Amino acid sequence: MSNDRPLAAALGRCRQPLLWIAAFSLLINILMLTSSLYMMQVFDRVLASGSLATLAFLTLAAGGALALMSALDFVRSRMLGQLGEWLDRRLSAPALERSLDGVLAGRGDRMDALRDLDSLRGFFGGGITFLFDAPWVPVYLAVIYLLHPVLGHMAAGAAVVLFALALVNSHVTAKPLSAAGMANRRAMRTADSALRNAEAVEAMDLMPGLIRRWEADHEVQLTYQATVMTRNAVLVNATKFLRQMVQIAILGLGAWLVVRHEITGGTMIAGSILLGRALQPVELAVGGWKQVSNARAARQRLEEFFNRPARRPAGLPLPAPKGHLTVENLTFRMPDGQKPILAGITFEVPPGEALAVIGHSAAGKSTLARMLVGLHPPTAGTVRLDGAEIFSWRRDDIGRHLGYLPQDVELFAGTIADNIARLRTPDAEAVVTAARLADCHDMILRLPNGYDTEIGDGGAMLSSGQRQRIGLARALYGQPRLVVLDEPNSALDVEGDEALNRAIAAIKQAGTTVVIVGHRPSTLAQADRVLMLREGRLHMFGPRADVIERLTRHQVQAVPAKNQPMPQTAS
Numbered sequence: 025m026s027n028d029r030p031l032a033a034a035l036g037r038c039r040q041p042l043l044w045i046a047a048f049s050l051l052i053n054i055l056m057l058t059s060s061l062y063m064m065q066v067f068d069r070v071l072a073s074g075s076l077a078t079l080a081f082l083t084l085a086a087g088g089a090l091a092l093m094s095a096l097d098f099v100r101s102r103m104l105g106q107l108g109e110w111l112d113r114r115l116s117a118p119a120l121e122r123s124l125d126g127v128l129a130g131r132g133d134r135m136d137a138l139r140d141l142d143s144l145r146g147f148f149g150g151g152i153t154f155l156f157d158a159p160w161v162p163v164y165l166a167v168i169y170l171l172h173p174v175l176g177h178m179a180a181g182a183a184v185v186l187f188a189l190a191l192v193n194s195h196v197t198a199k200p201l202s203a204a205g206m207a208n209r210r211a212m213r214t215a216d217s218a219l220r221n222a223e224a225v226e227a228m229d230l231m232p233g234l235i236r237r238w239e240a241d242h243e244v245q246l247t248y249q250a251t252v253m254t255r256n257a258v259l260v261n262a263t264k265f266l267r268q269m270v271q272i273a274i275l276g277l278g279a280w281l282v283v284r285h286e287i288t289g290g291t292m293i294a295g296s297i298l299l300g301r302a303l304q305p306v307e308l309a310v311g312g313w314k315q316v317s318n319a320r321a322a323r324q325r326l327e328e329f330f331n332r333p334a335r336r337p338a339g340l341p342l343p344a345p346k347g348h349l350t351v352e353n354l355t356f357r358m359p360d361g362q363k364p365i366l367a368g369i370t371f372e373v374p375p376g377e378a379l380a381v382i383g384h385s386a387a388g389k390s391t392l393a394r395m396l397v398g399l400h401p402p403t404a405g406t407v408r409l410d411g412a413e414i415f416s417w418r419r420d421d422i423g424r425h426l427g428y429l430p431q432d433v434e435l436f437a438g439t440i441a442d443n444i445a446r447l448r449t450p451d452a453e454a455v456v457t458a459a460r461l462a463d464c465h466d467m468i469l470r471l472p473n474g475y476d477t478e479i480g481d482g483g484a485m486l487s488s489g490q491r492q493r494i495g496l497a498r499a500l501y502g503q504p505r506l507v508v509l510d511e512p513n514s515a516l517d518v519e520g521d522e523a524l525n526r527a528i529a530a531i532k533q534a535g536t537t538v539v540i541v542g543h544r545p546s547t548l549a550q551a552d553r554v555l556m557l558r559e560g561r562l563h564m565f566g567p568r569a570d571v572i573e574r575l576t577r578h579q580v581q582a583v584p585a586k587n588q589p590m591p592q593t594a595s
């Protein structure tokens with residue numbers, strides 16, 4: 025997204041429609057005087073004169089005004105609803121994009137921004153209306169003052185007390201509300217991870233532990249929510265009681281003034297109706313404050329979320345790379361990590377060559393693979409493709425030139441063709457070419473709907489070997505210039521291993537640079553160069569024969585009895 029502060033920009037664009045909505049509110053609130061005026065006229069004119077023609081005229085006029093008010097009210101709520109929907113449409117994609125950034129940066133708040141957007145949209149769709157009516161409360165009070173100052177004093181006093189109740193409500197519910205929200209988000213994350221890992225959870229009965237964790241947070245949420253509900257209920261009921269009492273009091277006071285001939289009967293009724301109207305937004309504010317503070321908190325969180333600096337600089341589009349990979353003095357440390365995961369790594373792979381990355385478990389192989397496709401910014405040093413920093417390369421520009429098969433193949437709900445074509449409109453020929461290269465064309469044809477087979481969430485309908493092959497086809501789709509395969513054969517049988525080596529040979533021939541991370545000796549079969557990592561440092565690097573020779577010599581020295589032709593470099 026080009027815009028650095030999408031929330032501020034979107035809210036800025038809401039200003040004008042909101043002004044329109046405020047103008048509509050002015051009309052609506054003027055028209056709300058209809059019932060009071062009607063009552064006054066009926067009591068004071070019609071009943072006094074007995075003129076039915078006047079009654080008919082007044083009724084028609086009042087009916088027309090009320091119809092117009094309803095229409096305007098409808099338009100106002102639709103405008104607000106549409107504004108919420110517009111905001112959601114405009115911000116959801118950047119929010120999802122930035123959530124991905126957050127996950128890559130190791131943050132836990134995966135779905136929070138999307139949820140906050142949801143509640144902001146809901147607020148526009150419903151809770152916000154009374155905020156537009158609230159400014160008219162003083163106007164109604166002024167009209168009541170015009171009817172009679174004593175009625176005015178009473179109405180103003182009632183409004184102040186009700187408003188104070190709304191403030192008290194906001195004050196006493198804010199803290200428990202935010203604590204409940206935080207606990208709810210923690211509980212949802214635990215539930216989410218339990219459901220994502222359903223098989224391990226079920227097989228090894230991890231549920232009790234997960235439930236204990238989830239329950240602890242859920243309990244906190246429920247306790248705080250109960251506090252909010254109780255306090256809210258006390259204040260809402262106190263408000264209701266007060267409101268009804270005030271309604272009776274104004275009629276009583278009005279009757280007293282009528283008896284003293286200070287006002288007419290019509291004025292008494294009109295005053296009562298006006299008071300009802302004047303206090304309505306105040307009363308709504310007491311009950312609706314929860315929604316307002318939720319929306320305010322959501323907005324604040326979204327602001328923080330969108331104000332985080334983008335991980336990747338905007339960057340200019342660059343010409344398609346040839347695949348010349350150069351890594352210089354690469355060091356990488358997680359933002360909160362002490363020890364570097366990778367330190368001072370330097371190597372180079374020319375286009376059309378394959379590099380095998382080997383090393384013990386936790387040596388940093390997968391991290392190096394991630395750095396090569398630009399998932400993280402180096403802490404120091406550089407990773408360049410054709411001389412350009414890969415991390416800074418615009419994803420919409422470089423993505424199609426990169427193929428990446430992560431250790432956990434992540435497929436998406438949809439068809440095989442969708443997945444191979446990277447969720448873009450599939451180019452049938454390119455899909456089949458990639459599938460043939462990954463040696464899964466025949467396997468796909470044997471599936472019930474061939475390339476149109478729906479594979480379920482995460483490719484749940486496929487075996488892990490099938491997932492790995494489809495993942496490989498996706499990595500090879502569209503003839504990328506650099507392909508990074510992280511243990512591409514971990515779920516493959518011997519036949520699959522051989523097919524993988526054929527695929528690597530074929531893409532090398534087409535000029536693609538390949539990096540294969542692996543434990544198995546067969547990883548080295550197609551490698552031109554081999555890089556061995558040890559504890560995040562480059563332990564050996566060179567042409568395959570040299571590295572194998574050094575490794576074999578090393579092993580023979582260490583275990584002279586065991587003369588192995590292919591070194592077992594990793595456990």
Ligand SMILES: Nc1ncnc2c1ncn2[C@@H]1O[C@H](COP(=O)(O)OP(=O)(O)OP(=O)(O)O)[C@@H](O)[C@H]1O
Pocket residue numbers: 130358361365383384385386387388389390391392
């Ligand atoms: N997101 C992370 N946060 C903190 N440390 C991490 C993270 N990812 C990896 N590490 C650490 O980096 C080191 C290297 O991990 P990496 O996954 O790169 O190793 P590997 O060589 O691929 O191992 P394996 O062969 O077992 O997959 C490990 O010590 C690991 O704990």
